[in-house]
Amino acid sequence: MVVKDDNNLAPGDVVSGLEPSELVEIQRIAPFGSKILVEGVGVQSRRVIKRPLTSEELFVLVMESLRHTTSKP
Numbered sequence: 324m325v326v327k328d329d330n331n332l333a334p335g336d337v338v339s340g341l342e343p344s345e346l347v348e349i350q351r352i353a354p355f356g357s358k359i360l361v362e363g364v365g366v367q368s369r370r371v372i373k374r375p376l377t378s379e380e381l382f383v384l385v386m387e388s389l390r391h392t393t394s395k396p
Contacts, residue, residue, distance in 0.1 A: 338363075338384045342372050 332338070334349050341347040347363035354360070358375040361384070365372060376384070 332361075332381065332384060337366060340384050341374055347372055 332349060332352060334351060336349045337346050338349060339346050341361060341363060342365060345368060346366040348366055349361060349363045351362040352359060353362075355375045358377055359381055360373065360375050361381065362371070362373045364370070
């Protein structure tokens with residue numbers, strides 16, 4: 324099941340902050356007890372990354388995602 328949260332983070336979005344060393348493409352977002360499980364793939368390493376996050380932690384990822392998609396050189 325794919326969940327699109329209130330912050331509009333969705334599979335296919337590329338975010339920073341999930342993995343310190345690289346950008347991550349979100350593959351799946353799902354409820355995980357009191358947290359939200361975010362699964363993705365490192366853009367460069369192609370390594371699978373799974374992190375249970377609180378809503379606050381998820382909000383930070385969304386903000387990073389917006390920064391990367393709205394800033395143009």
